[in-house]
Amino acid sequence: MEPAIALENVSFSYTRHKVLDDVTLTVPKGDFAMVVGPNGGGKTTLIKLILGLFTPTSGQISLFGKKPDSAWSRVGYMPQYTHVDMAFPVSVLDVVLMGRLEHSRGWRYTKADQEAAHHALSEVGLSDKAKRPFSSLSGGQRQRALIARALCGNPELLLMDEPTANVDPAAEASIFELLSELNSRMTILVVSHDLGFVSKVVKSVICVNRKVLVHPTSNLNGTLINEIYGGDLRMVRHDHRCSHEGHCINDNLRLR
């Protein structure tokens, strides 16, 4: 079966300095992969390369066996720190409908677009908020609305860059619960610093720090981690000790 995402010997530089160096990576269909790594390690760059927003300096990327720009309609994307001008009177439904731009014909949204947007809102539990101004939502509700926007095109692959940024722990838990449900029908790749959810919902961990290594989450026993570090552990640091043998909990997991 062709994988959802495949990178073969991919390198990328913005300037002379390589941000990603000879990355080979396969994300199978149905995976729930979490991308972790230090600030500036190349996580967002990796997502943008997968989306086809940047072209690799060398190497090949494919989504469902095709070039990224030919697979756009199969991908839902939730960018990091989505900026919505709070002074602009846009409704929750308007924001979600933007996820149909790739599918809509002409300048008007069709009935099918409207139905897809309402369906996406019901999936994220915000049906009753459709007509509310987006600016009136709480942080967690805004993130859910933006997930609905990514879901609106009925994607087979959901790419998300820090979907739980700036939300409280309860909202964060419910977002990961929602993602876990969505994973029953789509592949998910999420950049996040919240290791607390790894053992519950994530199937593989992709460590990005110029080089990329993938580990099954079976190496990361959440109960054990919590016993050792308590409930405050929220971040994986990969400064230097990531190895092909997998994570050594004592070496690689530290308090934020």
Ligand SMILES: Nc1ncnc2c1ncn2[C@@H]1O[C@H](COP(=O)(O)OP(=O)(O)OP(=O)(O)O)[C@@H](O)[C@H]1O
């Ligand atoms: N448009 C750009 N032009 C030049 N350099 C860039 C650009 N975007 C990112 N970089 C650099 O590329 C490196 C990787 O950035 P990237 O945003 O991919 O990291 P990240 O792992 O997502 O970081 P964070 O956890 O802080 O979001 C950083 O050194 C960053 O300064």
